[in-house]
Amino acid sequence: MSDYILEMKNISKEFTGVKALSNVNFKVERGEIHCLVGENGAGKSTLMKVLSGVYPYGEYEGDIVFDGNVQQFNKISDSVETGIVIIYQELALFPDLSVYENIFIGNELQRKGVLDWNEAIVKSKELLNKVNLHINPEILIKELGVGKQQLVEIAKALSKKVKLLILDEPTAALNDKDSENLLDLLRELKKQGITSIMISHKLNEVISIADKATVLRDGQTITTLDASNNEINENEIIKNMVGREIEDIYPKRNIPATGDVLLELTDWTAYDSRIGRNVAENVNLKINYGEIVGIAGLMGAGRTELALSIFGNSENYKTSGHITIDNQPVTLKHTSDAIKAGIAYVTEDRKGDGLFLLQDIKQNISISNLKELANYGVVNENEEIKVAEDYRQSLGIKTPSIQQTVGNLSGGNQQKVSIGKWLYVGPKLLILDEPTRGIDVGAKLEIYTVMNKLIESGMSILMISSELGEVLGMSDRVYVMAKGEIKGELSTKEASQEKIMELATQ
Known part of the structure; x- marks a missing residue:
């Protein structure tokens, strides 16, 4: 008994x-x-x-x-x-x-x-x-x-x-x-x-x-x-x-990458003056139009730091090397420069850094691009509602109203709002840092489906993830980082959890 x-x-x-x-x-x-x-x-x-x-x-x-x-x-x-x-x-x-x-x-x-x-x-x-x-x-x-x-x-x-x-x-x-x-x-x-x-x-x-x-x-x-x-x-x-079988949690995409290079880093180094060392060193990396590029590595490998250095975070990092977008050299001294160049970054900490939890969905989505909604400094509320409602529907945000407080949403729906916020700036490249952290398997499938739709619309994604299954299941190519350096590049055909871990522990 x-x-x-x-x-x-x-x-x-x-x-x-x-x-x-x-x-x-x-x-x-x-x-x-x-x-x-x-x-x-x-x-x-x-x-x-x-x-x-x-x-x-x-x-x-x-x-x-x-x-x-x-x-x-x-x-x-x-x-x-x-x-x-x-x-x-x-x-x-x-x-x-x-x-x-x-x-x-x-x-x-x-x-x-x-x-x-x-x-x-x-x-x-x-x-x-x-x-x-x-x-x-x-x-x-x-x-x-x-x-x-x-x-x-x-x-x-x-x-x-x-x-x-x-x-x-x-x-x-x-x-x-x-x-x-x-x-x-x-x-x-x-x-x-x-x-x-x-x-x-x-x-x-x-x-x-x-x-x-x-x-x-x-x-x-x-x-x-x-x-x-x-x-x-x-x-x-x-x-x-x-409530149903999920045969493949990583949905397949219908449109292959074009092969045209969107962004390329050459000998890219980021020095963090707060800790007195390089957090990314001599990184060579490229992202093509219409593909998801995964970055794998252990905690502290420098993945997030690399993403922030690309996103124009000059307050913390001193960068050197070369970055091109559409084969044209660019200088990204500030986040606003990165946004103008077509880059957006969805943080791994949506509650701490990504969202205003006490504000509603509408305000969280519009905040990234208020100038698009403003006439002589006054926000057009009707247009703001329309934009937020469009993203609610296209991203499948489950809520009865765009006036719902974001802090009351589930983790998966909060992540969709965070993605919608940055999609509103019209990026070419969306950097997703731990896109499914802390959300359940059903919501993960929804996020993956959103990612595929974005790729099929012509966007590119740089995805940082600690889940090796996610990296292998969603990426077209994988870069592996350790100690701030790229230790290897793998196609998904040759990549495996064992090969990634072997490179990540070098």
């Missing part, structure tokens, strides 16, 4: 008439790693917020049974007291406080009514050792990288005697090494009897770590897959997530 640490029975939750969850049933066995998967908007985070008390008892229908007892959490501290701790993608740490202060904040150790920080330091060392983070607990959080901050969050959870650890997209901002370290830690915690629920879009991680995986779609439970029955594989997960 199964020993369930958690049973969520017939959970329903509405937001102003919109049903986010509809009779969801979700069971987790004691001591397992259970992944929760689904497209953006499927209800994963909402379900976990119900469980953790963010949405208190009375604001949802159904029952939560934890450790054999029906629970009625009215606030987050209620769930924490029972042993449920949730760690969000946006870490809840105080950057200007020390590691040990962050671990015990709100859960301070006291002796005779006085805070005992010496004991907190000692206990913090013990907790940090448990998560394999060997650092001085007195250093400030802001001195740590994101991967180590994530481990501090887990140490903080362990300080609260956690029985069920919930991680919402824990590896979204981590590099491959830090991601693998985190997954290894979850396996170790499992040996210690701690149950984990992990929400993730990264199907390779789900396949690697999950004992079971429950799929949500449109706020409903679709199925629970069991690794012991060999059910947790990419095809099965995708089929249940999107």
Whole structure:
């Protein structure tokens, strides 16, 4: 007989008439790693917020049974007291406080009514050792990288005697090494009897770590897959997530590249004065009309830095070498020069740098080219609405209105708005930096379809991606970077994950 640490029975939750969850049933066995998967908007985070008390008892229908007892959490501290701790993608740490202060904040150790920080330091060392983070607990959080901050969050959870650890997209901002370290830690915690629920879009991680995986779609439970029955594989997960088989997630294009050179770099070097070294060195690269050129490489290889140096980011970089567009030499001293030359750049950090999350779709799309809409300094609002509506339809942005606040959109739809914003400047070359980071498999397919349509319209794309499958599936040619240099160029016919990794680690 199964020993369930958690049973969520017939959970329903509405937001102003919109049903986010509809009779969801979700069971987790004691001591397992259970992944929760689904497209953006499927209800994963909402379900976990119900469980953790963010949405208190009375604001949802159904029952939560934890450790054999029906629970009625009215606030987050209620769930924490029972042993449920949730760690969000946006870490809840105080950057200007020390590691040990962050671990015990709100859960301070006291002796005779006085805070005992010496004991907190000692206990913090013990907790940090448990998560394999060997650092001085007195250093400030802001001195740590994101991967180590994530481990501090887990140490903080362990300080609260956690029985069920919930991680919402824990590896979204981590590099491959830090991601693998985190997954290894979850396996170790499992040996210690701690149950984990992990929400993730990264199907390779789900396949690697999950004992079971429950799929949500449109706020409903679709199925629970069991690794012991060999059910947790990419095809099965995708089929249940999107409600159909996806034979080829990388759609084929109908029109081949012309062979005419759009942009060429020769001996291109970018020096970053802030760190005192070259971030791109002697780069030779060309992009033809009507093709997608992929740039692969490990974290820190210089891919984003190269893209920014092309995009006229002279504030940070001193560049040398030659750049031609349509076989004509150009000088790109500023971003505005790059835009005039026909280059646009969609950042990898759409929330931090790419979008105004508190503004609506219409304002985000028009902001890149307001001069096109202005008469004597006054924006023509009717024309602005028309432009935004055209991009909403052509890019398939799923929203009832272009006046929808961008921060309320799913990750995939935010990415479409970010692309639309830069398409409005009319580029010849669109640089896409991590175009599908943090979005689900269904939304990825939509982004790939948009990319193909842009290529078929005559545009070219330079795509930076950490997902090797994406690089191989969407590119016509691949450049591999390491330590700021191009280590090799591969056609997609000769390229493989093994060849790319061999070049990326030189």
